Amino acid sequence: MITQATQGQETPSAGDHQARPLSGVRPGEKVRLVRVNAGRGLNGRLAAMGFVPNVGITVVSNNHPGPFVIIVKEARMMLGRGVAHKIMVR
Amino acid sequence: MRQITVALAGNPNSGKTSLFNMLTGAHQHVANYPGVTVEKREGYCRHKDCEITVVDLPGTYSLTAYSTEEVVARRFILEEAPDVVVDVVDASNVERHLYLGTQLIEMDAPLVFAFNMSDLARRRGLEFDLEQLSRLLEARIVPTVGNKGEGRDALLDAIVTTAQQERTKRTHTVDYGSELEEELLKIEKAVAEFEQQLAKRYGARWLAIKLMEQDEEIFGKVQRQEVREIVTGSIAHIRGIFRDEPEIIMADRRYGFISGACQETIKSTVELRHDVSDTIDAIVTSRILGLPIFLGLMYVTFFLTFRVGKYPMHGLEMLFNWSAMTISRHWPAESALWLRSLLVDGVIGGVGGVLVFLPNILLLFLAIAMLEDSGYMARAAFVMDRIMHRIGLHGKSFIPMLIGFGCSVPAIMATRILENRRNRLTTILVIPLMSCGARLTVYTLFIPAFFAPRWQGPVLWIIYMVGIVLGVVSAKALRMTLLKGETTPFVMELPPYRMPTGKAVFLHTWLRGWMYLRKAGTIILGASVLLWAAANFPRPSREALAGLDEQAAQQQVLQHSLVGRIGRAIEPVIRPLGFDWKIGTALVGSIPAKELFVSQMGIIYAVGNEDREASSLQARLHADYTPLVGFCVMLFVLISAPCIATTAMTRQETGSWRWALFQFISLTGLAYTITFLVYQTGRMLFG
Numbered sequence: 001m002i003t004q005a006t007q008g009q010e011t012p013s014a015g016d017h018q019a020r021p022l023s024g025v026r027p028g029e030k031v032r033l034v035r036v037n038a039g040r041g042l043n044g045r046l047a048a049m050g051f052v053p054n055v056g057i058t059v060v061s062n063n064h065p066g067p068f069v070i071i072v073k074e075a076r077m078m079l080g081r082g083v084a085h086k087i088m089v090r
Numbered sequence: 091m092r093q094i095t096v097a098l099a100g101n102p103n104s105g106k107t108s109l110f111n112m113l114t115g116a117h118q119h120v121a122n123y124p125g126v127t128v129e130k131r132e133g134y135c136r137h138k139d140c141e142i143t144v145v146d147l148p149g150t151y152s153l154t155a156y157s158t159e160e161v162v163a164r165r166f167i168l169e170e171a172p173d174v175v176v177d178v179v180d181a182s183n184v185e186r187h188l189y190l191g192t193q194l195i196e197m198d199a200p201l202v203f204a205f206n207m208s209d210l211a212r213r214r215g216l217e218f219d220l221e222q223l224s225r226l227l228e229a230r231i232v233p234t235v236g237n238k239g240e241g242r243d244a245l246l247d248a249i250v251t252t253a254q255q256e257r258t259k260r261t262h263t264v265d266y267g268s269e270l271e272e273e274l275l276k277i278e279k280a281v282a283e284f285e286q287q288l289a290k291r292y293g294a295r296w297l298a299i300k301l302m303e304q305d306e307e308i309f310g311k312v313q314r315q316e317v318r319e320i321v322t323g324s325i326a327h328i329r330g331i332f333r334d335e336p337e338i339i340m341a342d343r344r345y346g347f348i349s350g351a352c353q354e355t356i357k358s359t360v361e362l363r364h365d366v367s368d369t370i371d372a373i374v375t376s377r378i379l380g381l382p383i384f385l386g387l388m389y390v391t392f393f394l395t396f397r398v399g400k401y402p403m404h405g406l407e408m409l410f411n412w413s414a415m416t417i418s419r420h421w422p423a424e425s426a427l428w429l430r431s432l433l434v435d436g437v438i439g440g441v442g443g444v445l446v447f448l449p450n451i452l453l454l455f456l457a458i459a460m461l462e463d464s465g466y467m468a469r470a471a472f473v474m475d476r477i478m479h480r481i482g483l484h485g486k487s488f489i490p491m492l493i494g495f496g497c498s499v500p501a502i503m504a505t506r507i508l509e510n511r512r513n514r515l516t517t518i519l520v521i522p523l524m525s526c527g528a529r530l531t532v533y534t535l536f537i538p539a540f541f542a543p544r545w546q547g548p549v550l551w552i553i554y555m556v557g558i559v560l561g562v563v564s565a566k567a568l569r570m571t572l573l574k575g576e577t578t579p580f581v582m583e584l585p586p587y588r589m590p591t592g593k594a595v596f597l598h599t600w601l602r603g604w605m606y607l608r609k610a611g612t613i614i615l616g617a618s619v620l621l622w623a624a625a626n627f628p629r630p631s632r633e634a635l636a637g638l639d640e641q642a643a644q645q646q647v648l649q650h651s652l653v654g655r656i657g658r659a660i661e662p663v664i665r666p667l668g669f670d671w672k673i674g675t676a677l678v679g680s681i682p683a684k685e686l687f688v689s690q691m692g693i694i695y696a697v698g699n700e701d702r703e704a705s706s707l708q709a710r711l712h713a714d715y716t717p718l719v720g721f722c723v724m725l726f727v728l729i730s731a732p733c734i735a736t737t738a739m740t741r742q743e744t745g746s747w748r749w750a751l752f753q754f755i756s757l758t759g760l761a762y763t764i765t766f767l768v769y770q771t772g773r774m775l776f777g
Contacts, residue, residue, distance in 0.1 A: 053339075
């Protein structure tokens with residue numbers, strides 16, 4: 001299983017307040033949503049699906065290439081890599 | 091008797107469909123919402139002296155204007171004002187599913203909550219204080235288990251009571267916090283003052299909320315500049331404070347409202363463990379096993395369709411042959427022979443030839459229903475996203491394509507789950523390459539006629555694979571040329587695995603099978619009679635038939651008829667594909683619906699040779715053609731022009747004849763090219 005760590009993302013242990021894309025989060029890790037960097041349409045749609053500020057996100061699997069699976073508000077969601085890049089977490 | 095209209099709202103994966111089926115049974119009716127092409131399912135039931143019409147709204151996460159489904163669902167609730175709106179909530183995940191409920195509360199719809207799949211929730215150790223929660227939500231809550239039929243009466247009781255009771259003003263609604271509430275109040279006042287008609291119709295508070303959410307549809311309804319200015323100002327103000335879009339803050343507050351309501355009323359007695367779904371997912375969506383498992387399941391599906399379906403099929407075949415013989419034998423000699431021919435050759439030969447395949451069709455639908463109901467279908471989309479992405483499509487595109495194996499028409503309708511128009515167009519255009527159930531009837535006729543039993547499964551598999559590969563290549567080509575552009579982001583909920591219940595699966599299968607039967611009873615019956623006429627008229631003169639024995643005379647009639655003439659006319663064109671005029675005739679006649687090919691062949695042979703008892707259609711085909719020609723016929727039927735219904739649906743969904751004609755012509759061209767190459771190469775290889 002290849003994680004995004006190879007793509008030059010910060011290490012998750014830093015405990016910083018700086019946001020990083022969800023795509024860089026390793027399986028099993030729990031993070032919180034900061035914001036979604038997308039157009040209004042996708043932003044609103046994601047918010048309705050539970051992607052609201054500060055919500056907890058658990059990454060279940062992060063296979064590269066391809067979509068990955070996370071748990072948001074107790075539901076499993078599949079995300080494409082494009083979306084995962086736009087979701088900023090800490 | 092009182093009439094009550096009920097709208098079923100709910101998230102995708104809330105089990106809304108199974109609840110709908112539970113309420114209405116087989117009393118269902120499918121139409122389209124006016125103006126848009128979203129499927130509208132309606133059903134009927136009776137309860138306590140009330141006649142209840144249940145409308146199944148499209149599954150949505152919210153009621154904004156992000157997609158056609160949401161607009162349709164919202165419009166139905168606002169404009170049609172159903173007596174009761176039932177919000178179907180997955181009881182094992184109330185917090186997430188109540189989001190839609192908060193919007194229904196804001197619309198002030200007369201609400202009943204169905205906490206569906208409550209058995210699963212109980213097993214997960216959730217305990218509900220429904221009384222308290224019901225007080226907070228100000229609506230009745232009924233626990234249900236849609237796929238097992240539990241809670242039906244209680245839900246209907248709640249619906250009837252809610253419909254008959256006085257409406258009171260709500261006391262609990264979502265509180266958006268002082269900053270937002272202040273701005274909302276401003277907008278509310280402006281709306282009430284300047285847009286009185288709108289306010290009267292939809293409520294000033296709801297309009298204010300939607301305007302704050304920057305809902306374009308509602309904003310478009312506002313005419314007065316004063317209101318528009320206030321709205322724009324408020325939005326800018328909120329943006330300035332929160333440094334985020336107002337609708338995001340509002341979504342957050344709605345979730346806050348829900349968790350407030352749930353905190354006191356829902357208790358989890360068991361810690362959520364790593365459940366079975368995770369373990370299954372780790373296997374079926376894994377990088378190495380995911381695709382083989384998927385392909386394997388598809389293979390098993392088609393193997394079952396073919397092998398298991400063989401036995402009831404033979405039974406039906408015998409039944410139709412027996413009735414044809416019985417009619418022929420007992421027909422009074424020399425009286426109205428044309429009527430006998432119409433009944434035996436036209437009706438029984440045509441419709442019977444298609445009905446024989448009902449067991450196969452039902453088995454295929456059964457398998458698809460099981461894959462859907464178990465939750466595997468969503469995983470299939472996940473597995474396929476890797477591949478679909480490479481051909482420039484969305485993993486979700488795979489779902490309509492999969493439905494395409496049943497029938498292209500609902501498949502094209504299912505492309506509405508794709509938000510990106512280019513993605514959607516590409517998917518629509520290649521869907522006919524996914525071999526539909528109608529074409530299966532052609533394969534089930536041809537494959538046993540030309541191939542030994544142990545080769546039948548593999549040949550069928552190859553045919554389906556050819557369609558898939560061509561679909562993939564065409565999609566890629568389209569995305570690189572005509573329909574260039576970015577792919578849409580992929581977000582999709584994975585439903586938990588469920589054991590499909592027999593009842594739900596059978597209802598699914600039955601409804602689809604019934605649609606097929608109706609098609610056989612109407613379009614195919616009509617077309618069969620027309621075809622019979624085209625194969626018998628115009629008749630040659632009496633002199634031309636004089637002196638010929640019965641068989642030769644029949645041959646003469648057929649060759650002289652309209653069918654024979656068209657078939658002959660195109661023969662030079664299709665000769666290089668290995669086809670003769672009989673095949674050509676059946677191909678022309680199968681343009682209205684692919685399964686007609688089979689009844690066509692049946693009629694052509696029955697007309698050409700009366701003593702059909704001696705040899706079945708398959709034996710006749712085997713005697714007339716080589717396996718290579720048989721294979722080429724299947725290829726051509728697979729790829730060529732989609733049926734009339736599909737073409738009409740493409741036109742409807744793409745909004746122009748241009749795409750429908752493009753699909754029709756380019757697929758036929760592709761079919762000709764591929765079949766030509768296969769036939770010519772095959773001839774060189776096998777002589």
